[in-house]
Amino acid sequence: MKTKMKTWILLPALLLGLASCATSDGQIRDYLKKNPQVLFEVIEDNPEMFLETVNRAARKAQGAQAEKQQAEREQRVQEQLKNPLKPKLEKSRVLAGSPEAKIVIVEYADFQCPACSMAAANLKKVLEKYGDRLQFHYKNMPLDFHPMAMPASSYYEALMKQDRAKARKFYDSVFANQRALSDAFLKETAKKAGADMKRLEADVKSEAVARTIKNDQEEFVNLGFTGTPVIVVNGIALEGAQPSEAIERVIELTSK
Numbered sequence: 001m002k003t004k005m006k007t008w009i010l011l012p013a014l015l016l017g018l019a020s021c022a023t024s025d026g027q028i029r030d031y032l033k034k035n036p037q038v039l040f041e042v043i044e045d046n047p048e049m050f051l052e053t054v055n056r057a058a059r060k061a062q063g064a065q066a067e068k069q070q071a072e073r074e075q076r077v078q079e080q081l082k083n084p085l086k087p088k089l090e091k092s093r094v095l096a097g098s099p100e101a102k103i104v105i106v107e108y109a110d111f112q113c114p115a116c117s118m119a120a121a122n123l124k125k126v127l128e129k130y131g132d133r134l135q136f137h138y139k140n141m142p143l144d145f146h147p148m149a150m151p152a153s154s155y156y157e158a159l160m161k162q163d164r165a166k167a168r169k170f171y172d173s174v175f176a177n178q179r180a181l182s183d184a185f186l187k188e189t190a191k192k193a194g195a196d197m198k199r200l201e202a203d204v205k206s207e208a209v210a211r212t213i214k215n216d217q218e219e220f221v222n223l224g225f226t227g228t229p230v231i232v233v234n235g236i237a238l239e240g241a242q243p244s245e246a247i248e249r250v251i252e253l254t255s256k
Contacts, residue, residue: 097127104234108230119231119240141217154205162200225237
């Protein structure tokens with residue numbers, strides 16, 4: 001009973017941080033070292049209060065981490081603004097938006113890269129929000145250890161030679177169904193996108209398509225990138241699967 005009474009006396013200080021001074025903190029610490037079972041009794045007797053305290057601390061830590069990451073991103077943006085990147089842009093390769101738009105987004109990705117799938121989902125929100133106020137270019141960076149990445153890029157570029165709307169349907173479907181990637185899936189997805197299959201089969205194997213992909217890979221390396229995905233917004237690089245809010249923030253900072 002005596003221990004239980006001490007437990008209830010210590011409970012507010014332990015779980016709600018209401019110790020009034022350093023001396024009280026020290027007394028609590030010393031007591032717990034000598035009687036560690038008290039802490040377990042507190043948790044056992046007050047599980048909801050304990051979980052709420054832990055969750056509150058976790059939310060606070062997550063918020064602080066998010067603020068730190070945002071500050072670091074904005075610092076990198078300010079540094080890059082002094083010397084923005086200049087990827088090669090071709091009107092014929094605009095996948096979404098308007099070729100005349102001032103907001104320019106270039107994505108370097110691998111169709112079989114899981115992080116690239118996440119990036120594509122986040123980017124889709126931005127493309128829908130800004131519409132023709134931006135121009136979106138997709139560039140290929142198929143990685144050697146992803147066996148279906150190069151075939152997917154070849155199909156994509158072959159579809160771009162036919163119609164960008166068909167290529168967009170293919171792009172969305174492949175990233176949304178990465179686990180299904182196979183030669184049969186690529187062919188079926190292209191067919192569902194409305195491709196001229198006879199022309200597609202010829203273009204997939206063409207030198208022009210192979211050269212486009214190779215040029216994308218070389219540009220990726222020359223810009224100093226090492227991993228996919230990378231999204232370049234008005235010359236500012238965002239590496240990794242960045243949330244849509246981060247992309248929009250760079251648009252804001254670079255459109256003033």
